[in-house]
Amino acid sequence: MRDRACRLALLGMTPALMVIGSVGAAPAQADNKRFNDDVVENVYTIQRKAGCPVEIRVDPRLQLAAEWHTKDVIANRHLDGDTGSDGSTPQDRANAAGYRGTVAQTMTIHPALAISGLELLKSWYYNPHYYAIMSDCRHTDIGVWSENSLDRTVVVAVYGRPSF
Structure with missing residues (x-):
């Protein structure tokens, strides 16, 4: 019990709060x-600065x-790409989700x-490959998902060029 109290204190919780909060409650998510919306806005800003004439829009x-890959990476620590x-691949997942078009991913x-x-944004902006994806005006669709665990955060953005 003492070890648990120490861990909870490190997380900013008292054992009493933990007991009160855990009675019949589902784990917090x-x-x-x-x-995720801020990531979309930042990509929009990068595209505007690149001279893109069309506003990027979120595609479910x-x-x-993006959600599928994010959850996969969180669950499988050997994944890193x-x-x-x-x-x-990003294209496989987009096709499986029903998207018709070409995709790229950061x-x-x-x-x-x-x-x-x-x-x-700094990690993506200063990566030439990722910057090229974000600033590509042909990418008019986007989907962003992020997940957190105690020791890591995974963020995936999938960019799409719809085929008409």
């Missing part, structure tokens, strides 16, 4: 919607593809409970 199918545990695995929007 972080709501990253605002963070790309968001689903675009390929999923089942061998799927992702980050940050070794902490959370990442700031500024940290994320």
Whole structure:
């Protein structure tokens, strides 16, 4: 019990609060919607500065593809890139989610409970490959998802060029 109290104190919780909060309650889940929306806004800003004439829009199918990969990376610590545990690529996941078009992906695995929007943007902005993806005016659709665990945060953005 003493070890548990120490761990809870490190997390900013008292044992009494933990007992009160845990009676009949489901485990808390972080709501990253605002963070994900901010990522979209930052990509929009990068595209505007690149001279893109069309506003990027969130596509639920790309968001689903991003969610799948984010959860896969959180669950499978050996993953560190675009390929999923089942061998799927960003294009495979987008197709499976029903998106018709060409996609590209940016992702980050940050070794902490959370990442700031500024940290994320810096890591993508100064990566030439990722910057090229974000500033590509043909990418008019986007889906962003992020997940947190106690020791890492994963953020995936899938960018789409719809085929008409």
